[in-house]
Amino acid sequence: MSDLFTLQCESVVVKSKIREFREDAGFTQAGLAKAASISRQAYAAIEAGRSVPSTEAALRLARALHTSVEDLFQLGDDAGSTVQAELVGTSGSVPEGSRMQLIQFGSRRLAYPMKEGASVSHMFNPADGIVVASRGTRQVDLRLLDESATKTQTIVLAGCDPATSILSHMIQDLRIRLVWIEEESMPALHALARGEIHVAGCNFKDPASGVYNVPLVKEIVPFPCTIVRFAVWRHGIMVNEGNPKSIKNVADLVRPNVTFINRRPGAGSRGLLNRLLKEARISADDIHGYDKAVNGHLAAAETVAAGLADCGIGIEAAARANELDFSPLNEEPYDLVIPNHFMNTTAVQVLLDLLKSINLRRQIESLGGYDGSLMGASIS
Numbered sequence: 001m002s003d004l005f006t007l008q009c010e011s012v013v014v015k016s017k018i019r020e021f022r023e024d025a026g027f028t029q030a031g032l033a034k035a036a037s038i039s040r041q042a043y044a045a046i047e048a049g050r051s052v053p054s055t056e057a058a059l060r061l062a063r064a065l066h067t068s069v070e071d072l073f074q075l076g077d078d079a080g081s082t083v084q085a086e087l088v089g090t091s092g093s094v095p096e097g098s099r100m101q102l103i104q105f106g107s108r109r110l111a112y113p114m115k116e117g118a119s120v121s122h123m124f125n126p127a128d129g130i131v132v133a134s135r136g137t138r139q140v141d142l143r144l145l146d147e148s149a150t151k152t153q154t155i156v157l158a159g160c161d162p163a164t165s166i167l168s169h170m171i172q173d174l175r176i177r178l179v180w181i182e183e184e185s186m187p188a189l190h191a192l193a194r195g196e197i198h199v200a201g202c203n204f205k206d207p208a209s210g211v212y213n214v215p216l217v218k219e220i221v222p223f224p225c226t227i228v229r230f231a232v233w234r235h236g237i238m239v240n241e242g243n244p245k246s247i248k249n250v251a252d253l254v255r256p257n258v259t260f261i262n263r264r265p266g267a268g269s270r271g272l273l274n275r276l277l278k279e280a281r282i283s284a285d286d287i288h289g290y291d292k293a294v295n296g297h298l299a300a301a302e303t304v305a306a307g308l309a310d311c312g313i314g315i316e317a318a319a320r321a322n323e324l325d326f327s328p329l330n331e332e333p334y335d336l337v338i339p340n341h342f343m344n345t346t347a348v349q350v351l352l353d354l355l356k357s358i359n360l361r362r363q364i365e366s367l368g369g370y371d372g373s374l375m376g377a378s379i380s
Helices: 016-025 029-035 040-047 055-064 162-174 185-193 216-220 250-254 270-281 298-305 316-320 347-354 358-365
Strands: 003-007 014-016 073-075 083-088 101-107 110-114 130-138 139-144 154-159 177-182 199-202 225-239 258-265 311-315 324-341
Touching: 016 029, 016 040, 029 055, 029 358, 040 055, 055 311, 083 225, 083 347, 101 139, 101 154, 154 162, 154 185, 154 324, 162 177, 162 358, 177 270, 185 199, 185 324, 216 358, 225 347, 225 358, 250 270, 258 270, 258 298, 270 311, 270 324, 298 311, 298 316, 311 347, 316 324
Parallel strands: 003 139, 083 110, 154 177, 154 199, 258 311
Antiparallel strands: 003 083, 014 073, 101 110, 101 130, 130 139, 199 324, 225 311, 225 324
16 A cells, blocks of 8 residues: 655755654764764754755665654755655545645554545645656655654544534644544544544444444554543435425435435444435345445535535535434444554543543534544543
8 A cells, every 4th residue: 555655855955854753863962962972962963954864864864763764854856855655545646736635644654545434634735845746656846845754743634524624624733733634433543543644533433333433433443542532423314495396314225216325334323324324224236326425424415416416425514514404313423443553642642632622522512413522532
């Protein structure tokens, strides 16, 4: 899923990230100078930008910090100096001109293409780079638009709840960048298991135990996680204003004059629909549009609002946002799954504190169909 990825940076001076790497590694200036076998004065001049390190000094510093010279120093010219990152979020090639987001993921740099439904939510996210050349074998060159991308504390959250956009705006005021990848529950958990994101949103009921989220997390994610409640939302059938075809439950979906828009495989909404169909002994083959699917609650609501389907399944907030009528089916929890090895990071701690704030709860509940009374509570 990940490959070598080359980034191109326009610059006219030597730029250094030595201080950032030193602080992340827990070194003082004197400590790093000693570890690299150079004088403290020479190191101080390098970090302050008053001196360009020799090849030997640069190699010694990179070795002491367990990284590469290219990670520490960038030399700008017309051709552009390079840094390396892993291309994730796509199985195909990336064409020239593609907008990219660059995330510092611990010691890894991950580059996400900002196209396709799974990577672009219902808002424009700022890009960190633009593809300027494609070299084949999934290697591309990018021109950086924002060189601070790897310095900002960032959380990458994959999930289908459109209320994440509010979370993203509010956490930005706390100097944390939240990148939302709009994705269904199961694909989000698989991305978490591959180490490509920090947090996965999930709403999926285990058919055997009847428990939401916990069994699926244990099945897919190979390391310990903490599951934190975001909200309980109302799921139902979204129909046009006035409900002209009187669609109220899943039994109405089999009528020959009713067209339906589904959610993609792996979505909690699709899982809910399948359970209700099974309980009602209705075959999915009898629903006109069952095989037509979109990514996300807002996309399903927009399809109905545009007259491309008579109804779809989703949350009440998405129906309200598109001035649709809503026939409730049940209430389900939407939780955030956080690996335990991220729990003590500054960015995640800020997120957890924000989840417990009354201001965020009021914002989410104002969308309609959300109960945030347990927001921020640990479920597992």
